[in-house]
Amino acid sequence: MITAATKTQDRLLQVILAPQITEKATYIADKHQQIAFKVRTDATKPEIKAAVELVFKVEVASVSVINVAGKVKRAGRRIGKRNDWKKAYVSLKPGQEINFAAGE
Template sequence: MITKNKLFEILSSPHVSEKSNRLLKKSNVIVLKVLISSTKSEIKLAIQKLFSVNIKCINTVLVKGKVKKHNRYNVYRKNWKKAYVTLQKGQKLDFINHVL
């Protein structure tokens, strides 16, 4: 049993980019930043419980952290996990335009 606090920990934030905005408009796919140790079934359960929407499928990607230069030092960004959530037809969940 997953508690409500755990549900909020699994879903970090929506990932806002040109690609995610295009996917949302074109094929009803939401892109979210999620906890790196979460599984597809945990992500699905969290979204269904928090937003009451039906999910068609979920794809996840581990994004490797980049190396950036800061003055003369190399700074390493963290690895993070991205989830592509495809909603079923007739379902709406839009974080960008504030439609829930």
């Protein structure tokens, strides 16, 4: 039997796609104590907060969301466009930390 709680937890596990590991994300993590994640385009701030708290077992202070437009690229005469995506900057409460290298 699939309950509403099971559906909700399954949805939360699908919200976070990947952490953003870039120079800018590393700089923001050091300066503002925020972690950047690539998230689903239909994810909301409360869903992102709940998903981070569920997956990483930390307390989230706030979530900022940015919609990133896909770049226009061309190969010869053909013009194409990459998919749009959403980035979330998650601020953790003081004393909280996410360790991505915990499995090593």
